[in-house]
Amino acid sequence: MTDEPTAGVDIGGTKIRAAVVTSGGEVLASATAPTPSGGQAMLDVAAELVGRATASAGVRVAAVGVGAAGVVDPWTGEVLAASDSFAGWVGTDVRTGLAVRTGLPVVVANDVDSFLVGEATWGAVRGVGSAAGIALGTGVGGALWLDGALYRGAGAAGEIGHMPGFGEARCTCGQRGHLETLASGRSVERRYAELGGAAGVGATEIESRARTGDPTAIRVLADAGHAVGSAVLVLAALLDVGHVVVGGGLARAWDLLEPALLDRLSDEPPVSGHVIEVRPAVLGGDATVVGAAALARRL
Numbered sequence: 001m002t003d004e005p006t007a008g009v010d011i012g013g014t015k016i017r018a019a020v021v022t023s024g025g026e027v028l029a030s031a032t033a034p035t036p037s038g039g040q041a042m043l044d045v046a047a048e049l050v051g052r053a054t055a056s057a058g059v060r061v062a063a064v065g066v067g068a069a070g071v072v073d074p075w076t077g078e079v080l081a082a083s084d085s086f087a088g089w090v091g092t093d094v095r096t097g098l099a100v101r102t103g104l105p106v107v108v109a110n111d112v113d114s115f116l117v118g119e120a121t122w123g124a125v126r127g128v129g130s131a132a133g134i135a136l137g138t139g140v141g142g143a144l145w146l147d148g149a150l151y152r153g154a155g156a157a158g159e160i161g162h163m164p165g166f167g168e169a170r171c172t173c174g175q176r177g178h179l180e181t182l183a184s185g186r187s188v189e190r191r192y193a194e195l196g197g198a199a200g201v202g203a204t205e206i207e208s209r210a211r212t213g214d215p216t217a218i219r220v221l222a223d224a225g226h227a228v229g230s231a232v233l234v235l236a237a238l239l240d241v242g243h244v245v246v247g248g249g250l251a252r253a254w255d256l257l258e259p260a261l262l263d264r265l266s267d268e269p270p271v272s273g274h275v276i277e278v279r280p281a282v283l284g285g286d287a288t289v290v291g292a293a294a295l296a297r298r299l
């Protein structure tokens, strides 16, 4: 552990963002650029952004943490799998590539893992021994923080978006009935259209329609909350985590998701008798980049 600031990098499908973060979780400076095509070009941009953020903060950083989209091997720092929107990203050795470019030690994790480390270090589940993180974005991601450390399994631990048992709808992965078919931004939009709302309405608009009393909008968001509640019960049964933090774009509609989620938890409370606290994320859009910087503190 170091008292020096560290740098966090969030590598996403449309943009790459770097930030210099203090030991207290404060962002001193940040820099953002569009994501180029190809793994080496992405690393070039990431290194350049770290340099730019560090220069504008006027400090030295001790290490770099990366939260990257896709499945990342936590030991080698190599990208094992990613969606089609990341041309030339699979097979990229992010850890070595960025260490060579910046001259700094580098740690690499998946973006949802980084989000959870951020929330566990400086956010909604700060100071908690064990917690699960659920990110309701375009898809649904998950991560596990067990006994004060990120638990990664073989690299994809906690990926609850593709947990089965949630109906029959076709998932983005090609299989059926995964959590993601009810609880992602994309599935909320699809279901709103299917249930008689309207086609082509975005998740943010569906949230505002729910707030003005649109019953279909209220229903699809409640169904998402109910599904997340079921996933939380599975996590609690399996791991006895007492805390869950929910983030991602759809979690902005927390007031619309929470009642159905809590109903689900009270319908079938864990047999352990332990209370599960589910909290909305507090670090917002910076959660991944700040969490990646938190991960770098643990190098």
Ligand SMILES: [Zn+2]
Pocket: 161, 162, 163, 171, 172, 173, 174, 175, 178, 180
């Ligand atoms: Zn799936």
